[in-house]
Amino acid sequence: MNSTFKTDVVIVGGGPGGAASAVFLAEKGLKAIIIEKEEFPRFHIGESMTGECGNMVRRLGLTEAMDNVPRTIKPGVIVYGQGGKNSFEIPVMRRNEAGELEQTFTWQVRRGEFDQMLLDKAQQDGTVILRGKAVKVLTDETGTPCGVQVRRDDGQLIDVLAEVVLDASGQTTFLSTQGITGEKERGNYDRQIAIYTHVKGAKRDEEDHTLIFYEKKNHWAWFIPLDDETVSIGVVTPSDYYRDTKEDMREFFLREIHKINPQLSVRVPDVSLVEEVRATSNYSYHIRRFTGKGFLCVGDAHRFIDPIFSFGLHFALTEGKLAADAIAGYLLDGVGQDQENPFAEYERYCELGMNTIQDVLDCFWEQPTAFAFFVHSRYVDDFIDLFAGRVYQEQPSRGLQAVRKVNAKQLGLQQPVLEPQPQH
Ligand SMILES: Cc1cc2nc3c(=O)[nH]c(=O)nc-3n(C[C@H](O)[C@H](O)[C@H](O)COP(=O)(O)OP(=O)(O)OC[C@H]3O[C@@H](n4cnc5c(N)ncnc54)[C@H](O)[C@@H]3O)c2cc1C
Known part of the structure; x- marks a missing residue:
């Protein structure tokens, strides 16, 4: 007979997405168990943060703790063109309360120590860390996920039952391999x-x-x-x-x-x-239908586009916050209880941000000259916002519209019309 634990949310993966989700769930008074298969600290790639990712680290209450991990201060990113002749810089800037851009900084980190710090924070805030590998999703009689089965190093099996299964397993995409989400589709930057x-x-x-x-x-x-x-x-x-x-x-x-x-x-x-x-x-992929009754995914567990402009950590931490808000709304306030997919709005919003970055990257790779002109001459402020991670634009900025226009032309599609934008 397997041992059984019960909790509000079981999280597969104790990387940045899983640990941040747990911290934000604890803030809401919800209990979580994180299943992590690796002994931390462990090497992980993904070391440069966007500006908004840095803000999320501050929001997690880790500003002072950042002084105790190996890290550097990142004032921006510089891109050198072919042959090293040309370059453009995008500084890390935030928007102040008046909506004006002002200089700030973010960090570059060694992930071994950074991820350990985040996981420790989750544990200090009350999350249980269960060392072992999630091997099977458990479902109820309607097929809805209601927990995961974990195999410990000694072979012991543990069933962790929960109201919600949150997949933060990174590129191993646990819920997709279990057939719960859509299938893994190759991304544009595969191979x-x-x-x-x-x-x-x-x-x-x-x-x-x-x-x-x-x-x-x-x-x-x-x-x-x-x-x-x-x-x-x-x-x-x-x-x-x-x-x-x-x-x-x-x-x-x-x-x-x-x-x-x-x-x-x-x-x-x-x-x-x-x-x-x-x-x-082969790190570029897209999984659709990554939420549903009883489950949702954060970070690499549902999509990874391309590493060039360092958005991975940003999405993992931001989606951890968004997922915790969605779960708390559902479990504590009954939001979406009567809907087939209570987390549909979370999924739409995540895709809004990731689609923005997909479009920006497509433009960078296919039309580098136009891209460089947009970044350092035509739409400087809009691109500072995009590179900082302010990517959830319900009303696309003129810079983002220009990107989409260029992309559509490249694909021979009807070109979107540039819409007037309020000035910041
Ligand atoms: C080449 C490359 C360069 C990159 N550079 C950057 C960069 O400069 N900046 C940036 O922000 N991002 C970068 N990224 C992306 C970044 O690494 C990821 O987006 C980020 O780590 C995602 O966090 P996560 O929490 O979703 O997943 P992960 O950090 O991968 O964490 C997932 C965790 O889940 C655990 N796990 C997996 N399966 C199971 C299981 N079945 N049971 C239990 N535990 C499990 C794993 O051990 C792991 O600890 C880069 C990516 C690549 C490929």
Whole structure:
């Protein structure tokens, strides 16, 4: 007979999405159990935050705790064009109460320590962390998810029963593999590989911007300072390009960082690798119908588009807050109890933000010249907002409308008409 636990919400995955959801649920007085299969701290990629992601860290009450984890202050992102000749910078700015832009900063973090800190915060706030792997979703007689079965390292099986199952399992997309959500559809930036590690000895600028080096479509590199000594560097290319070199990952990485862009080469004349060289491939996907009676997904558990402009952590933390609000409305105030899908509005809102970033990325990759013109000449403020993560625009800004117009033209679709916008 399996042991059985009961709680309000069972969360699969103790990464940023799961831990943030738990913190926000605890604020509402709801109990959660997080199932996490890995021992923390563990290596994870995804180290540069957007401005609004930084605000979400502040909202989680972690401003002071950020001084105790390895991190750097990120004033913005600089994108170097092919050959390193041109560049544009997008500073991290927030909107003040008057709606004006003002300078702020966000962070770049080592995920091992950052994720541990977030999970510790969830635990301090009352969430139970259950070490083990979620192996099966449990359903009631109507087929509605009502818990998960967990396998511990010693083989013991535990049933965790809950009012709501929240999937924050990242790229393993637990509820999709269980057939609860829609299927995993390939994203626009599938069939690519990212090969990355941490280095010491890199030449640093005075300020610790996230640097992006563009070589050609879907072929680029990142440089993300993580602490006083360590920099995260990654190279992203089509998977076929990597395979054709017949190099191992380390050889490939060391050769590419000296070749991809002169602005990267000058920063890495002599670096030592302080982590193993790792790779992630085929990371771009989209799962639809990721909410329903008894379940919802946050972060990578339902969609990941492309890592170039660092939106992953932002979506994981923001959706953690949105999911907690939706669950609290449902369980405590009866919102949507009479509806077939009580979390439909949460799903619509998540897709609004992710679709915005999909459109921005499509424009960047397909029309880089138009994109650069929009960013540093035509719609500067709108793009500062987009890059900061202010992406839930019910009324698209003129910058976003321009992006959609260019994308539609590229696809030969009818072009959306630019609508007048109120000035900020
Ligand atoms: C190459 C690359 C570069 C990136 N760079 C950036 C960046 O610079 N900035 C940024 O913001 N984002 C970046 N991202 C994205 C970022 O890594 C993710 O979006 C982010 O980690 C998502 O958080 P999450 O909580 O949804 O998932 P995760 O952080 O992946 O957490 C999921 C957790 O669930 C656990 N888990 C999974 N399955 C189970 C199971 N069955 N049972 C129990 N536990 C389970 C895992 O062990 C893990 O701890 C990058 C992504 C890639 C691929």
